[in-house]
Amino acid sequence: MTKYIFVTGGVVSSIGKGITSASLGRILRNRGWVVAPMKLDPYINVDAGTMNPFQHGEVFVTDDGTETDLDLGHYERFIDVPCSSGSSITTGKVYRKVIEAERRGDYLGGTVQVIPHVTNEIKRSIVDLGRQQEADIVLAEIGGTVGDIESLPFLEAIRQMRKDFGKENTLFIHVTLVPQVGPWHEIKTKPTQHSVIKLREIGISPDVLVCRSEVPLGDEVKEKISLFCDVPPEAVVESLNAESIYEVPLMYERAGLGELVGNRLGLEDRAQNLAEWEGIVEKIKHPAGRCCIAVVGKYTQNGDSYKSIAEALIHAGGANDAKVDIRWIESQTLESTVDPATVLGDVDGVIVAPGFGDRGIEGKIRAMSYVRESGLPFLGICLGLQMAVIEFARNVCGLEGANTTEVASKAPYPVISVMPDQTKVESKGGTMRLGTYPCNLTAGTLAHGLYGSTRIEERHRHRFEVNNDFRELLISKGLVVSGVSPDYRLVEMIELPSHPFFIATQAHPEFKSRPNRPHPLFLGLVKAALKVGSRNKAHIAL
Numbered sequence: 001m002t003k004y005i006f007v008t009g010g011v012v013s014s015i016g017k018g019i020t021s022a023s024l025g026r027i028l029r030n031r032g033w034v035v036a037p038m039k040l041d042p043y044i045n046v047d048a049g050t051m052n053p054f055q056h057g058e059v060f061v062t063d064d065g066t067e068t069d070l071d072l073g074h075y076e077r078f079i080d081v082p083c084s085s086g087s088s089i090t091t092g093k094v095y096r097k098v099i100e101a102e103r104r105g106d107y108l109g110g111t112v113q114v115i116p117h118v119t120n121e122i123k124r125s126i127v128d129l130g131r132q133q134e135a136d137i138v139l140a141e142i143g144g145t146v147g148d149i150e151s152l153p154f155l156e157a158i159r160q161m162r163k164d165f166g167k168e169n170t171l172f173i174h175v176t177l178v179p180q181v182g183p184w185h186e187i188k189t190k191p192t193q194h195s196v197i198k199l200r201e202i203g204i205s206p207d208v209l210v211c212r213s214e215v216p217l218g219d220e221v222k223e224k225i226s227l228f229c230d231v232p233p234e235a236v237v238e239s240l241n242a243e244s245i246y247e248v249p250l251m252y253e254r255a256g257l258g259e260l261v262g263n264r265l266g267l268e269d270r271a272q273n274l275a276e277w278e279g280i281v282e283k284i285k286h287p288a289g290r291c292c293i294a295v296v297g298k299y300t301q302n303g304d305s306y307k308s309i310a311e312a313l314i315h316a317g318g319a320n321d322a323k324v325d326i327r328w329i330e331s332q333t334l335e336s337t338v339d340p341a342t343v344l345g346d347v348d349g350v351i352v353a354p355g356f357g358d359r360g361i362e363g364k365i366r367a368m369s370y371v372r373e374s375g376l377p378f379l380g381i382c383l384g385l386q387m388a389v390i391e392f393a394r395n396v397c398g399l400e401g402a403n404t405t406e407v408a409s410k411a412p413y414p415v416i417s418v419m420p421d422q423t424k425v426e427s428k429g430g431t432m433r434l435g436t437y438p439c440n441l442t443a444g445t446l447a448h449g450l451y452g453s454t455r456i457e458e459r460h461r462h463r464f465e466v467n468n469d470f471r472e473l474l475i476s477k478g479l480v481v482s483g484v485s486p487d488y489r490l491v492e493m494i495e496l497p498s499h500p501f502f503i504a505t506q507a508h509p510e511f512k513s514r515p516n517r518p519h520p521l522f523l524g525l526v527k528a529a530l531k532v533g534s535r536n537k538a539h540i541a542l
């Protein structure tokens with residue numbers, strides 16, 4: 001019998017439900033359970049692909065090419081299971097299915113309603129995911145905050161699932177905020193009480209309260225929450241801010257969450273393997289070295305826009321026994337007056353990040369010139385590869401005005417252009433080259449050395465590619481195409497052997513980095529950056 005855990009959030013948004021769900025998944029995984037995580041997002045978009053990263057943070061891409069909420073990145077990194085289209089449900093997706101069924105005539109004669117048709121579709125998605133992944137436990141996080149109008153059908157569906165599957169097979173975890181207010185920093189439980197009342201109005205009584213707090217709660221506060229919210233005191237789990245998010249599963253384990261959940265769901269008492277995770281956290285928290293990597297991007301004001309890149313750098317830092325400081329650089333600021341040397345002069349490595357549209361493009365190209373000429377270790381990701389090619393075309397091949405047709409449709413030298421199979425694509429949602437594709441690496445290249453293989457697979461999300469009309473010219477001037485699609489049609493990776501560490505990929509390697517399996521490209525970049533760092537320090541010491 002599959003067990004179902006539902007995670008809801010109360011009081012405020014951005015309370016850390018994603019990390020809580022991912023951490024709980026890790027705790028269960030440590031005990032050998034097969035966990036299928038999923039996110040139920042109340043917004044009407046069919047997927048996150050058309051959303052602005054400024055508003056919504058990174059768009060995460062799964063192996064099967066689903067464009068999802070960034071929380072799926074947390075699930076994959078913490079639980080180390082691949083997510084798929086079934087792991088991400090939105091109001092738009094659910095309604096689309098219901099409306100398609102109505103048009104087919106599946107409900108002939110009936111009036112199609114939120115209850116039961118929409119709620120049945122939500123329940124079916126949850127149960128189906130468990131079946132597809134042969135999961136012991138489906139761990140479903142409901143997006144938004146309890147009290148939002150949009151999330152009501154989802155909450156009603158999970159309420160019904162308790163009736164359908166019984167108390168012993170369903171568990172409701174509510175994540176709330178316990179703030180401190182006033183001059184004496186008094187701990188206040190009222191927002192949590194109100195949020196639980198809101199849940200009860202819908203018919204859900206939470207079994208466990210995960211209470212986010214700046215300070216330890218103390219027994220008195222826990223008992224008060226227990227009394228007012230009708231949960232046993234041991235089910236009031238304090239959740240303090242952690243130095244590293246990867247510490248959270250260990251904190252929850254210490255707070256007894258693993259045992260509590262296991263007992264409540266009648267899971268067999270299994271030994272848990274904590275050693276690997278403890279080792280990872282230890283390395284992240286106590287590094288010997290340090291380096292600074294600049295990430296030149298277009299959406300740097302929202303710290304979540306490049307979430308997977310930031311996490312991949314943490315993983316690679318841990319494995320290199322180093323802390324990686326990230327300097328976020330908004331590429332637009334490099335477009336005019338600011339000399340790239342003033343913001344990149346003292347960093348040890350540079351990532352040019354993914355992105356869409358024309359804003360900030362020239363800034364990225366200016367940053368590229370500096371990186372190529374200064375010898376700073378460089379990793380280009382997706383748009384980053386395209387920027388590296390444009391810069392090389394303009395300044396090494398002498399193709400003045402070389403550009404991507406994404407921003408300059410009439411460029412004299414369109415070195416990056418739309419992929420042939422994309423030219424007729426009109427609708428924007430879910431139509432890019434998405435998901436995992438294979439790539440062949442040339443033996444003896446930097447890419448081959450880093451991956452340790454000539455055949456790799458990476459996830460993609462793009463419409464444009466290196467224009468093959470210019471491939472030979474670029475190669476003749478020293479650019480090495482180290483990775484291509486198996487049919488040789490698409491340039492997947494490039495590098496510059498004349499440079500100490502210069503590599504770019506059309507894919508998104510950041511999506512596949514795990515704390516226990518850092519990605520080779522990020523490992524290589526951080527290693528090269530540490531060399532620059534120690535050289536800089538040696539220079540200062542002299």
Ligand code: GLN
Nearest residue numbers: 354355382383462463464
């Ligand atoms: N905008 C570029 C393209 O569509 C790059 C996409 C990206 O960086 N993910 O090809």
